[in-house]
Amino acid sequence: MEFDPNDQKRWLTLWTKHVLPTLGKKAFQQFQRATLKPSNWFVEEIITPKLYRPDAFGGIYYPLDITAKSVGRNQHLAQAIATGCEAFQGFGDNVYRGATYFANPLRVASEPDAECDMGVEAPKERVVLGDHYVFTFEFDVPEPAFLEKQLSWLRSSKNVLDCPMGDVFRHCSGFAEFAGITVCYSGNKSLHIHIVFTTALALARLRLDRVCVGDLRAGLVEHWCRLAKDFQRILHVSHEPDASLRFPEAFRRLPNGVREIGDGNILGFPKGILVPQITLWEKSRERAGGDDLPMFFSPEAFQAGAGGGAVRRNPRKTFTTARKLGGDLTLPEVAYCEERLREWYPGFPRFDHMSFEGDRWVAKFKNSEADRNPCSVMREDYQTVHLVGRDTVGLTARSLPFPLGFMIRYWRGQLADQEGREQDVLSFGEIIQEPQQEQTETSIEATFREHVKDRQSAGNMMRTFFGATVPWHDLMIVVGPEGVGKTSVLMARHHLIAAKLEQRRESTLAMFAFADYAAAQAKCADFNREQGHRGFCGIVLPSFSRAYDGACKELGVAPITVKEAAQRGYASRWTAIQSLQPKVMDYFRRRHTAMYSEIGNATPVFFTVHAVAHEWRKHGHTRLMWARSYWDEFREKGTEGHNKLRRETTLGLLVHDEIKTESLIEMQPEAVLRWVEGLVASSPKVWRKDSVPLPAALASYEAFVAHTGMPVIEGGPTTISFEEARRLAALSTGAWDHIVTVDSGEYGCRVRVANDNDEDAETVQQHQDRYGDRHGRDWHITSRGWWHGVATCVVLLTTEAVPTAVARAADASFTVYELETPLIPRDAVEVHASRSVRGDNLAKLCADFRARRPDQNFAIVSNRVAMMDDTMTHMGARGSNEMIGRNVVQTMTFMTPDEYEKMQALNAWTGRRDLVGLRHVDEFNQSAGRNLGFRRRGEVEHHLLVHRRLFELLASSSAKVLGRARYEMRLHLDRQGRYEAKRAG
Numbered sequence: 001m002e003f004d005p006n007d008q009k010r011w012l013t014l015w016t017k018h019v020l021p022t023l024g025k026k027a028f029q030q031f032q033r034a035t036l037k038p039s040n041w042f043v044e045e046i047i048t049p050k051l052y053r054p055d056a057f058g059g060i061y062y063p064l065d066i067t068a069k070s071v072g073r074n075q076h077l078a079q080a081i082a083t084g085c086e087a088f089q090g091f092g093d094n095v096y097r098g099a100t101y102f103a104n105p106l107r108v109a110s111e112p113d114a115e116c117d118m119g120v121e122a123p124k125e126r127v128v129l130g131d132h133y134v135f136t137f138e139f140d141v142p143e144p145a146f147l148e149k150q151l152s153w154l155r156s157s158k159n160v161l162d163c164p165m166g167d168v169f170r171h172c173s174g175f176a177e178f179a180g181i182t183v184c185y186s187g188n189k190s191l192h193i194h195i196v197f198t199t200a201l202a203l204a205r206l207r208l209d210r211v212c213v214g215d216l217r218a219g220l221v222e223h224w225c226r227l228a229k230d231f232q233r234i235l236h237v238s239h240e241p242d243a244s245l246r247f248p249e250a251f252r253r254l255p256n257g258v259r260e261i262g263d264g265n266i267l268g269f270p271k272g273i274l275v276p277q278i279t280l281w282e283k284s285r286e287r288a289g290g291d292d293l294p295m296f297f298s299p300e301a302f303q304a305g306a307g308g309g310a311v312r313r314n315p316r317k318t319f320t321t322a323r324k325l326g327g328d329l330t331l332p333e334v335a336y337c338e339e340r341l342r343e344w345y346p347g348f349p350r351f352d353h354m355s356f357e358g359d360r361w362v363a364k365f366k367n368s369e370a371d372r373n374p375c376s377v378m379r380e381d382y383q384t385v386h387l388v389g390r391d392t393v394g395l396t397a398r399s400l401p402f403p404l405g406f407m408i409r410y411w412r413g414q415l416a417d418q419e420g421r422e423q424d425v426l427s428f429g430e431i432i433q434e435p436q437q438e439q440t441e442t443s444i445e446a447t448f449r450e451h452v453k454d455r456q457s458a459g460n461m462m463r464t465f466f467g468a469t470v471p472w473h474d475l476m477i478v479v480g481p482e483g484v485g486k487t488s489v490l491m492a493r494h495h496l497i498a499a500k501l502e503q504r505r506e507s508t509l510a511m512f513a514f515a516d517y518a519a520a521q522a523k524c525a526d527f528n529r530e531q532g533h534r535g536f537c538g539i540v541l542p543s544f545s546r547a548y549d550g551a552c553k554e555l556g557v558a559p560i561t562v563k564e565a566a567q568r569g570y571a572s573r574w575t576a577i578q579s580l581q582p583k584v585m586d587y588f589r590r591r592h593t594a595m596y597s598e599i600g601n602a603t604p605v606f607f608t609v610h611a612v613a614h615e616w617r618k619h620g621h622t623r624l625m626w627a628r629s630y631w632d633e634f635r636e637k638g639t640e641g642h643n644k645l646r647r648e649t650t651l652g653l654l655v656h657d658e659i660k661t662e663s664l665i666e667m668q669p670e671a672v673l674r675w676v677e678g679l680v681a682s683s684p685k686v687w688r689k690d691s692v693p694l695p696a697a698l699a700s701y702e703a704f705v706a707h708t709g710m711p712v713i714e715g716g717p718t719t720i721s722f723e724e725a726r727r728l729a730a731l732s733t734g735a736w737d738h739i740v741t742v743d744s745g746e747y748g749c750r751v752r753v754a755n756d757n758d759e760d761a762e763t764v765q766q767h768q769d770r771y772g773d774r775h776g777r778d779w780h781i782t783s784r785g786w787w788h789g790v791a792t793c794v795v796l797l798t799t800e801a802v803p804t805a806v807a808r809a810a811d812a813s814f815t816v817y818e819l820e821t822p823l824i825p826r827d828a829v830e831v832h833a834s835r836s837v838r839g840d841n842l843a844k845l846c847a848d849f850r851a852r853r854p855d856q857n858f859a860i861v862s863n864r865v866a867m868m869d870d871t872m873t874h875m876g877a878r879g880s881n882e883m884i885g886r887n888v889v890q891t892m893t894f895m896t897p898d899e900y901e902k903m904q905a906l907n908a909w910t911g912r913r914d915l916v917g918l919r920h921v922d923e924f925n926q927s928a929g930r931n932l933g934f935r936r937r938g939e940v941e942h943h944l945l946v947h948r949r950l951f952e953l954l955a956s957s958s959a960k961v962l963g964r965a966r967y968e969m970r971l972h973l974d975r976q977g978r979y980e981a982k983r984a985g
Contacts, residue, residue, distance in 0.1 A: 003035065003038055003276075008035055011031075011276055011278075014275065015028055015031040015032060019267060022266075023267075024148065026151070026152075026155065027148055027151045030151055030280055034280050035278060038256060038279060039279045039282040040255070040256055041180065041284050042279070042282065043254070045284070046132050046179075046196055047062050050105070052075060052081075052083070057108075058107060058109070059075065059107070059108045060106070060107055061075040061079065062130070063102060063103040063251070064078045064081070064099045064101070064102050064254070065077055065099065065101050066100050067100070072109055072123060073103055073106060073123040073251070075108050077099065081096070096257060097257065098257075099257045100253070100254060101253065101257075102251070102252060102254045103248070103249050103252065104133060104220075104249065105127075105129070106249060107126040123249035124247065124249050126213070127248045127249055129209070129216065131198065131199060131200070132179060132198055132199065133197050133248070134194050134195070134196050134252075135194070135195045135196075136192055136194050136252040137193045137241040137242075137245065138190050138191065138193070138241060138245055139190055139241055141239055143189070143266075144267070146239075147266065150191045151280070152164075154280055154281040160281075160283055164234070164235050165181065165183065165193075167234050168195075168231060171234055172195060172296075175197070175296035176201060177197040177295060177296050178195075179196040179197060179284060179285055180282070180285050181281070181282070181283055182255050182279060182281075183279070183280050184254075184256065184279045185253075185276075185280055186277060187259030187265075187275045187276075188265055188266055188267075191280065194255070197296055197297070201295055202295065205295070205951075205952065205971060206297060206299045206955045206971070207952065207956035210956055215303065216302060217248060218301075218302070219301040221246045221248075224245075226825075226968070228240075228241050228246075256277060256279050260273075261274075261275055294830055294972045295972070298968050298970055299951075299955035299962045300963060300967075300969055301968075302962075303961065333412050334354055336411055337354060337407075337411045338351070338353060340411050341363055345365065345398075348366065348368055348391075349366065349367050349385050351363060352366050357735075360380050360812075361404065362377050362379055363377065363385075363404060364377055365385055365397075367390060367395055368390070368391035371390055376392070376397075377735055378400075378404050379735065380405035380408065382404065382737055382738065382739070383400040383402060384400075385397040386735070409426055412426070413426035444464075444469070445819065445820075448464075452823060458484050462480075462485055462819075466493055470490070470493075470793060471506075471653060471793035474792070475787060476793075477795075477796045477797075477807050477815070479798055479800075479804050479817065480797075480799060481799060481820075481821055481933055482935065483933055483934035483935040484819070484821070485934070486657075487655065487797060491512070491527045494527070494536065495531060495536065497510075497793075498536070498652070498653070501792060501793070506652045507792065508603055508652050509603070509604065509606075510654070511608060511651050512524075512607050512608075512655045513610050513612065513655070513656045513657065514607070514610070514658070515657070515658055515878065517542070517609060519879060520608055520609060521540050523538075524540050525538075527605060535602050536605050537598065537600070537603070539598070539605070539606055539607065540606075541606040541607065542612075543609065543612045544620065544622040545622075547588065551587040551588065551591075552581075552584065555583055555584065555587060557581060557584070560573060560581070562722065565694055566694035566722070567695075568580075569695050570694060572694060589631045606626075614784070614786045615786070617788075619642075624642075624645045624646070624649065627645040627649050629645070629648060630645055650791075652791060652792045652793065653791055654790055654793070654795070656795070656797065659798045659803050660803060661802055661803050661906070664807055665781055665782065665783055665810055665909075666784055667779055667780070667781045667909075668728070668781075669780075670777075670780065671713050671718070672711050672720065673728075673736065676725065676729055678704070678708060679700070679701065679725060682700060682707075683703075687700065692729075701722050701725050731782065736782045738779075739781060739905060739908040740908065741776065741779065741901060741904040741907075741908055742775055742908060743772065743775045744907050745958070746917050747953060749771050749772035749775070774904065775904065779902075779908075781905065781906075781909045799926065800925070801922055802919050809909060824933075826967050827932040827933060827936055828942075828967065829928050829970065830942070830944070830972060831951065831969045831971045833947070833948040833951045833952075833971060833973065834948055837891060837945050837948075838893060839896075842863070842893070843864065843865045843868060845945055846889065849889055850889075853887075856887050858887045858888065858941075859883050859886050859888050859889075860872070860889055861877045861883075861888060861889070861930065862889075862890060863891070874923050877927050877930055881930075881935065883935075884931060884935050885937040885940060886931055887931070887942070888928075888940075888943070889945065890927040890928070890944055890945070891945045892944060892945070892950065892951075899919075903919055913959060914959030917954055917957050917959060917961030917962075918959075918961050920950070920961070921954070921965055922964075924967075925965065925966050925967070928944075928966070928967045932967055951971070
């Protein structure tokens, strides 16, 4: 494109009169060169080919206009130019020279609907992804000196890239989708810098065509924010770019368009004249990026539901089917609901009564006429009867059409209708269509989110947070990023927490529980350095089993198992050891003496493993043998002595690090629970005692196994040991919830047709894939509840979404705090998606990855690579600091069918449809947090090897699970993946 000679002459005169004296010779030469040799790649290659594209839904267009106040960023000017309107036929190549503004592509607005009182959709509601997306940056500083500085970014001697803007170009060239940069003059005090990216790869691989407009717009804003930080860093500019341009629908200056000058022009242009928005620097990418370049667009930004990182990434929601009613039913309402249940369950199991237990309504059922105590139950968030107790063999029960809680709300509405209380009437449709309830963010969560910007502010806010919450809550869960210092801050504040407990006349004995003894040992040493001079002494406390195994090893004797104690006729393992291994008891006494000699007059703080904390409230020997007076020769015996030991070991504070799902609930397949119930029913006098004698229990167990065998799962027997049978038998009388797994859609399970022999259609067998086969399975789940009564104040810590969701369902009394840090820039993870990332291929893939980077010393976080050096499993990496300052590569594969089935059981139990995806994201966050985020030290790399199909499923998840990813995911495509993406585009 060439400018009209008359225009060129007029503009050169303007530059001579206004640019030269204000900005100097170099700036004048830039304007002069741009006028005489104009560049128009942006308009000709980006805007014109897709200016206006009509379709069955109206069309997609680039908004163009001469004023920023046009109605709805409409398509009229773009449509007129694209369709060759007569008014524009004489302009030739300069058809755009009268336009001032453009914006990123929008969909044509729907016609207003007067009947529905619906007006024209706002531009932000019509954002779409065209073939290209333009990120625009402007520094709106009203100083000539800063305008001259901006112009200096564009200057080079020969090579156009030998300038600061060239550095920005080279940085962007590190991404596969980068297309080019255009810089134009705004007509006043600034430049508009347009950075262009193609969208085909993002559409094909991230399924952005399936993303709703709100999430698409928010994701594009997030990418603008990320690019803005890079832009400022490369150009060494402290000014913030104009944030209004972060929105895709925002008008920005059209290169080589015109601006009508208003009042107060910084260069003194007269008011009312037209000045060209001259293109001062332009460079397009000459060839596509290489196969190994990462994608600029990352999926987690489009699932975050927030723009600019300033608000919550994922709203916390409860679900209609899991909504707790509370205990506010009136007596007439309870009676009415009970009447309805008796109509629904007239035979056995026969409905008996409703009761309010554990913050939930429960319906109780009798199994037969002889059943005096109704044991079978239905909890309010389920629609099936859980059969428990006597006479359950062969018994079946019909299901309610909806969960009990749902039906109770409906029946309350029926009663209200009968009583004329119209405002309280609820229909089925009204209950079903109720919106999900968002949990409100507490003020302290909001304060944390708004003030944490770096490692130092995170530490300060963690201290503020725990000072305001501990020990004022009996039960609390704290969810926060990896490495933010939750445990460290609690240990540093321990003297203050203990003082508050003492003021309340509570016990000051405390316990910190970890995943393993190595972590407990390390944290104990840290604690003593922090609190040793303040009258506290951290002690690593072993479980009874660990202490016993250590004693046997040191003394050279064989340990006695629970089964062996039973076979020898002892009532417990402890009495067998007392009788048969007195030297072990002497060892325990010596260890106890040494421990309290080390403690002296200090207040002990126990550091141990999760299992010890879970068993503490049972008052077993793991707890009582460490009481200060346990081994006193003259201590009181019997009940009074036992109570004294309990008082001495009562905890004021329990901090449980990295809570796991299995720590919160017990879940068993239908076959296992029915087998255990059968075992208990075979000898009820043995198993239903408060203290089950070992010999009788073993005899019952062996007789039952000989008669019944082991439970059958997946076509084969599953061994239940005597110890496991005892543990499950103790749980079997509790309120288990019966659920059935269903397809949440997270793995895209599909029906396949097998017809390899060209058989007739009637003989074709349809079957689901290996994950689809796991739907329709029966499971039973119950809350473990060990946290009730274990300490005055219980603090559970986690970084993960799945345990948090399970905890909410397991116990409504938990106070859950989610501490988010959206203002901290996300570290990037390089994502390599390939179909070859499978469980049976991980060792080879990791070895090949290392071989291609021999000098970078990569540690590996992956399952099934134990034969390789310097590796760690995903589970082993949780909480580890060993990889700080190192390069790390992790893997992500489809989970095993067994694990998938368990996650679908949890989905059903919690009323969710996203736990499969969140399980993957939790693992990703945990492993990435080993060397990134708050643990990042120096210039380190983190790579993820992931199965391509799995990544696509997560990226297109309707539940937006990648919105929980705490790290930016830069996707690399191999050659095959890039080819497929281009074909799909």
